[in-house]
């Protein structure tokens with residue numbers, strides 16, 4: 254990979270394919286690299302940005318702030334960023350949100366991207382509305398689709414009315430057109446070491462206001478499910494468990510079986526379980542000897558990741574659910590009742 258470094262004031266040098274394009278309409282992807290999953294959504298957005306850029310004669314740009322960001326500049330380049338706006342500064346570790354918003358506002362006004370995409374991570378959901386308000390532009394949150402229409406506007410597809418309707422939203426006049434996108438919606442393009450990018454080294458503006466909130470300490474939340482890919486027993490729960498409180502039974506059952514917890518996407522999106530438990534296309538592939546599946550319908554995006562399970566026990570109220578057809582043992586019953594009964598039985602055996 255070759256990286257060209259430029260001062261912000263200088264003209265950017267031409268990259269290989271640029272001469273074919275109508276004009277440079279930049280599509281910016283915000284680099285959220287705080288952990289593996291957040292970094293994945295950045296890569297997924299770079300891939301989508303490349304597709305959109307083709308349609309508008311645009312340029313795919315990543316924007317990355319931080320304290321030690323060399324590896325992310327490299328990674329974004331290898332995943333399709335033609336240009337990387339990078340700002341390295343010791344004030345930028347720990348993702349200080351006010352500083353990030355202040356900086357992004359300044360650089361968006363300076364470089365005027367046509368489109369700005371951000372992952373709908375916890376940070377993205379806090380950061381992006383603040384920025385849109387400052388820039389007086391529209392924002393579609395939690396999009397699940399992006400396209401370009403005949404007027405070369407970004408069509409942002411987002412669930413609305415509690416997910417019952419899909420709204421197609423455009424921002425006709427204000428710029429940039431801004432959207433946050435859920436992780437796992439788009440496929441990242443494969444890593445390619447031979448890609449090149451132009452790196453714009455941004456400078457920390459003078460007199461940038463100090464953060465009003467000071468980070469005193471941070472720690473990773475303890476997770477029991479780090480090794481779900483290697484677990485012999487996985488207890489997987491779906492929306493059919495009914496609520497966050499009831500889903501705790503999945504954790505308890507997994508603990509008693511010395512297994513790991515798995516979850517479907519609706520469960521993760523409802524915050525019944527953490528993202529690290531997600532099994533499926535947007536999460537992890539698992540290979541357990543025994544897989545318990547409680548209240549899971551068996552959508553392909555989930556089942557694609559469990560094909561290596563040796564033995565599947567599914568519990569579902571609906572005997573026709575796809576998960577029941579895949580299971581070695583299919584129990585037509587209430588998932589909560591079966592879960593509770595198993596917990597009781599295991600506790601009794603442990604006590605005995």
Ligand SMILES: Cc1cc2nc3c(=O)[nH]c(=O)nc-3n(C[C@H](O)[C@H](O)[C@H](O)COP(=O)(O)OP(=O)(O)OC[C@H]3O[C@@H](n4cnc5c(N)ncnc54)[C@H](O)[C@@H]3O)c2cc1C
Pocket residue numbers: 437438439490491492493494495516517518519520531532533534535536547548549550551552553554555568569570571574586587588589
């Ligand atoms: C691009 C994309 C990527 C995706 N990636 C993933 C992914 O990685 N992982 C993933 O899981 N999904 C993913 N999805 C979502 C996927 O399509 C399904 O929507 C999801 O898997 C459904 O989750 P579920 O089975 O928990 O919920 P539902 O489909 O709502 O199923 C709930 C099930 O519970 C049963 N049930 C209800 N009440 C009870 C009860 N009391 N007792 C027993 N059973 C009950 C119902 O009969 C039903 O079968 C993705 C979708 C897209 C578009």
